[in-house]
Amino acid sequence: MDAAGARSPSSSSTTQQQQKGPRACATCARAKSRCIPGPVGGGKCERCHRLDKTCSSQTPAPPRKRKEPKPTRVAELEKRLEDLSARIESVQRPPLPPQQNGQVQAQAPTPPEYAELHHDYSPVQSTASPEDSRPTTNADIDDDDLSLWPEEPEASHLLAEYKAHLGHLFPFAAVPPHMSSAQLRRQKPLFWKAVMMEACHLDGPRQIALGNELLRDIADATITKPDKSLDLLQGLQILISWFHYNLNSFQMTNLLFLARSICSCLGFTESQSATKQKEHSSACLEEMRAFAGTYYLVTVTFTTNKKPDALMNTSYLEACCFVLESKMEYPTDEILVWLVRAQQLTQQISWTLALRSYSLQPATSHGNPPLMIVVSKFREQLKTFRQTLPPHLRDNRTCSSLSPSDLAIQTNINKASLVGHLHVAEILLYEIGLSPHQRQEHEGRSSANNNNTLSHTDQLECLWACMHATKAFFTNRFTHDVRGYPRFICMSSFDFIYAFLIALRLVTFRCDGWDLGLVRKELAFEQYVDRQVSDLKYLAKRRSRRTRRRRRRGRRESTGEGGTVSASEGRKGVIMVMRGERKRRR
Incomplete structure (x- = not known):
C-alpha cells in the first residue's frame, strides 16, 4: 500500500494512530515543504504526484521518556519519619520473657532529679509495652492524649520549678502552694498547660510546640468549643505574658482584647458589690487577680505604643487592689498591687499627654x-x-x-x-x-x-x-x-x-x-547594645543545648546504641517534627 493509501482513514484505530504520528510524507518532510493530499485514488500527495516522486510515510519517532517527578521535601520528611518510627519500634521490642497470665510488666521510669530539669532532661529508662510500640499515625498526631505535654513525674518537677522561680514574675495567676500537678491538671487544664509551657523555658523547640498547642486549645475553648471559665482566662494570660515572642502583632492584639472580653463575660466588672463584702473567698480573690492581670498586660502593651483608646477603665480595679492588699492571701499579692498602681500612673501620663496632642485636643x-x-x-x-x-x-x-x-x-x-x-x-x-x-x-x-x-x-x-x-x-x-x-x-x-x-x-x-x-x-548606649547581643546569643545557645542533647540521645537509641526509650517518647519527637513542618507549609 502506498503512502496516500496508508494515510487514508481505513479504520478508526488507523486514524487515531495517524493523528498521533507525523502527517507529512517523508519526501515533503525532507524538502520541508507543505504536504497536501493529492487526487483521490492516486495514492500520492499533491507535490509527489506533480514531481512524480515516491510518496511514503515517515517513521514515527520513539516516544519521549517522561521525567520522574522529584520527591518533595514533605515526602522525604514523611519517609524519614516512617523509617524513624520503624527503628524505634524495632529497638523497643525486646524478646518477651514468659509471664504469668500473658501480662507484660513494664519497668517504672526513673524520676529525673530536680537539678537536671534546669539543665537537661534525664534519660527515661523504660521498656515499652506492645501498645506503646505501634508506629505513629495521623490519629496519634491529632490525639490530645498522645500530645507533647509532660507526664508524671516530670510534670511535678516542672510545676515545682515554676512555683519556686517563675510564678512570682506574673503574680496575677497564682498556683496555690499546696496544689499538686495532678490536681491542677484536673481542675484547670488550660492553666496547667500554660504553666508546663513556661516551665520548659530552657527547651526552645519544645516550648514553641507546647505554646502552639496551647494556642490551638484556647482557640477551641473560645470559638468552636466555648468554655467560659477562669481557667481559660488564666491560661490565656500566661500564654500572652510568656509566649508573645512567637506571636505577631495581629495575634497579640486579638488575644489581649480576647482577655478583656472574657473578663466581661465572666462578669468581673459587674461584681463590684463583691468588693464591699467583709469576707472574700479564695475564688473571689482569684477573680480579682485575673482582672488585674488583664489590665496589667493591656497597659504594658498599649501605653508605650501610644494607643490610649485601647486602655481599660480602672474604677473596678481600685477596689480589687484594696481588697487584695488588705487580705494578702499570698505574699506575691503585695507586689501585684504595686505593679498595677505603677501601670495606672503610667497610663495617666500617657493619656494626659495624648489628649494634649494637636490631633486630639487643640491647645487654647x-x-x-x-x-x-x-x-x-x-x-x-x-x-x-x-x-x-x-x-x-x-x-x-x-x-x-x-x-x-x-x-x-x-x-x-x-x-x-x-x-x-x-x-x-x-x-x-x-x-x-x-x-x-x-x-x-x-x-x-x-x-x-x-x-x-x-x-x-x-x-x-x-x-x-x-x-x-x-x-x-x-x-x-x-x-x-x-x-x-x-x-x-x-x-x-x-x-x-x-x-x-x-x-x-x-x-x-x-x-x-x-x-x-x-x-x-x-x-553609654553602645555598651548596652553589646550586652543585649551577648545575652541573646547566650540564651539562644542555652535554649537549644537541651534539644541537641536529646537529639543525640535519640539517634543513639534509634540505632540501638545506649539505653532504651519508650515509644511514646519517640512519638513525641515525631509529632514535634511533623507539626513544625505543617506550620512551615502553612
Missing part, C-alpha cells in the same frame, strides 16, 4: 495649663509614689531587713519589674523634649497656642531628664546576669524596645545646646 489659652506645669505635676506624683513604696521595694537592691529566704530572693527579683515600670513612666513624661516642634521660636504660633510648647531651656531640661531615666532603665535591666533564672516576663520586651528607641533618638537628636558627644558618653 484657657483650655489647658502650660505643659511644664503638667510635667511638674507628674514629676511630683512619681516622687510621691516612690516614697510610699515599702522599704524593700524602693530600689533594686536587696533590703537588709529581709531574711535570705526564697521569698526575699523572689521579692528582690520581682521588684526589678516595678522599678523598670517607673523608669518607663519617666521616659514617657520627658519624651516631649524630643519633639522638634516644641520650641516656641521654631513654631511661629500665636501666644494663644503656647500652652503646648516648651521653651528652649525647658526642652533641654526634659531631654536631660529623659536621658537619665533611659540610662536608669538599662542599668536596672542589666543588673543581674542573664545566666540565672528569668527576672522579667517576656512581655517586658515592650518596655525594653521603647527605651531602646528613645535611646537611639537621644544619641541622634540635634538641638541647640544638646551636646551629642556628652550624651553618648553619659548614656
Whole structure:
C-alpha cells in the first residue's frame, strides 16, 4: 500500500494512530515543504504526484521518556519519619520473657532529679509495652492524649520549678502552694498547660510546640468549643505574658482584647458589690487577680505604643487592689498591687499627654495649663509614689531587713519589674523634649497656642531628664546576669524596645545646646547594645543545648546504641517534627 493509501482513514484505530504520528510524507518532510493530499485514488500527495516522486510515510519517532517527578521535601520528611518510627519500634521490642497470665510488666521510669530539669532532661529508662510500640499515625498526631505535654513525674518537677522561680514574675495567676500537678491538671487544664509551657523555658523547640498547642486549645475553648471559665482566662494570660515572642502583632492584639472580653463575660466588672463584702473567698480573690492581670498586660502593651483608646477603665480595679492588699492571701499579692498602681500612673501620663496632642485636643489659652506645669505635676506624683513604696521595694537592691529566704530572693527579683515600670513612666513624661516642634521660636504660633510648647531651656531640661531615666532603665535591666533564672516576663520586651528607641533618638537628636558627644558618653548606649547581643546569643545557645542533647540521645537509641526509650517518647519527637513542618507549609 502506498503512502496516500496508508494515510487514508481505513479504520478508526488507523486514524487515531495517524493523528498521533507525523502527517507529512517523508519526501515533503525532507524538502520541508507543505504536504497536501493529492487526487483521490492516486495514492500520492499533491507535490509527489506533480514531481512524480515516491510518496511514503515517515517513521514515527520513539516516544519521549517522561521525567520522574522529584520527591518533595514533605515526602522525604514523611519517609524519614516512617523509617524513624520503624527503628524505634524495632529497638523497643525486646524478646518477651514468659509471664504469668500473658501480662507484660513494664519497668517504672526513673524520676529525673530536680537539678537536671534546669539543665537537661534525664534519660527515661523504660521498656515499652506492645501498645506503646505501634508506629505513629495521623490519629496519634491529632490525639490530645498522645500530645507533647509532660507526664508524671516530670510534670511535678516542672510545676515545682515554676512555683519556686517563675510564678512570682506574673503574680496575677497564682498556683496555690499546696496544689499538686495532678490536681491542677484536673481542675484547670488550660492553666496547667500554660504553666508546663513556661516551665520548659530552657527547651526552645519544645516550648514553641507546647505554646502552639496551647494556642490551638484556647482557640477551641473560645470559638468552636466555648468554655467560659477562669481557667481559660488564666491560661490565656500566661500564654500572652510568656509566649508573645512567637506571636505577631495581629495575634497579640486579638488575644489581649480576647482577655478583656472574657473578663466581661465572666462578669468581673459587674461584681463590684463583691468588693464591699467583709469576707472574700479564695475564688473571689482569684477573680480579682485575673482582672488585674488583664489590665496589667493591656497597659504594658498599649501605653508605650501610644494607643490610649485601647486602655481599660480602672474604677473596678481600685477596689480589687484594696481588697487584695488588705487580705494578702499570698505574699506575691503585695507586689501585684504595686505593679498595677505603677501601670495606672503610667497610663495617666500617657493619656494626659495624648489628649494634649494637636490631633486630639487643640491647645487654647484657657483650655489647658502650660505643659511644664503638667510635667511638674507628674514629676511630683512619681516622687510621691516612690516614697510610699515599702522599704524593700524602693530600689533594686536587696533590703537588709529581709531574711535570705526564697521569698526575699523572689521579692528582690520581682521588684526589678516595678522599678523598670517607673523608669518607663519617666521616659514617657520627658519624651516631649524630643519633639522638634516644641520650641516656641521654631513654631511661629500665636501666644494663644503656647500652652503646648516648651521653651528652649525647658526642652533641654526634659531631654536631660529623659536621658537619665533611659540610662536608669538599662542599668536596672542589666543588673543581674542573664545566666540565672528569668527576672522579667517576656512581655517586658515592650518596655525594653521603647527605651531602646528613645535611646537611639537621644544619641541622634540635634538641638541647640544638646551636646551629642556628652550624651553618648553619659548614656553609654553602645555598651548596652553589646550586652543585649551577648545575652541573646547566650540564651539562644542555652535554649537549644537541651534539644541537641536529646537529639543525640535519640539517634543513639534509634540505632540501638545506649539505653532504651519508650515509644511514646519517640512519638513525641515525631509529632514535634511533623507539626513544625505543617506550620512551615502553612
